[in-house]
Amino acid sequence: MAKKNRPLSDEALLLVARRFAVLAEPMRLRLLQTLIEGEKSVGVLAETTGGTQANVSRHLQTLAEAGLVGRRKEGLMVFYKITDPSIFELCELVCGSIGKQLQVRADAFR
């Protein structure tokens, strides 16, 4: 497994950008955050996040297309769950970075 840190092609860059774009919506982040507890149906997710069913369904579709969540149909209901664990590390990294920045700013006014 050679670690090649050569610059990414335009196509690769686009894929990375797309991935970030999927995570750039508060509602989708909230859905992911809710799904940390485990598999949930669309209806439950809509109720939990306070969004309309249609909107939640759309966002879940976006997350599924990005391969971040998986779909399982059972009777009338559709259950979604997180399939890409790297999301957690990703969010932790970003939260840490933002937290540090805010702390620096806060310290400047102490």
Place this chain on the structure above:
Amino acid sequence: MAKKNRPLSDEALLLVARRFAVLAEPMRLRLLQTLIEGEKSVGVLAETTGGTQANVSRHLQTLAEAGLVGRRKEGLMVFYKITDPSIFELCELVCGSIGKQLQVRADAFR
């Protein structure tokens, strides 16, 4: 330093989403990728990335507002450099995740 994994507030979620949005543009990713080599002026970055000076300047401003890059003015030129090293880990994580997904799909056709 207690690690509190409680759900993020709406405001926090918005900040995280904003951070991801900043990284959701191919041109900005290309700029960051170019800046890995070190500090560079706007003109050089425009030439290297193939964008117009105005456009590159705008994207650099976005990156600077997000605290990802720093600005240093010297005479006529303005130099930018990466100030948030977490970007590298972030991109590596995403690249790894995407790569794994693509590999799974590829394997399905072997």
Place this chain on the structure above:
DNA sequence: TTCATATTTGACCATATGAGCGAATAAGCA
């Protein structure tokens, strides 16, 4: 079949934002 429930989809509107162009600003030099 008919009805009820859960989810998805289509059409539409409002908003956000990337890109391009020209003008304006700032810094250095004759």
Place this chain on the structure above:
DNA sequence: TGCTTATTCGCTCATATGGTCAAATATGAA
């Protein structure tokens, strides 16, 4: 004072996308 260069800003257009509503779809029960 001009003149040149590097950068940024204002304006515009085109596009992408989130949100909502209503209609469509799918599944199960009476």
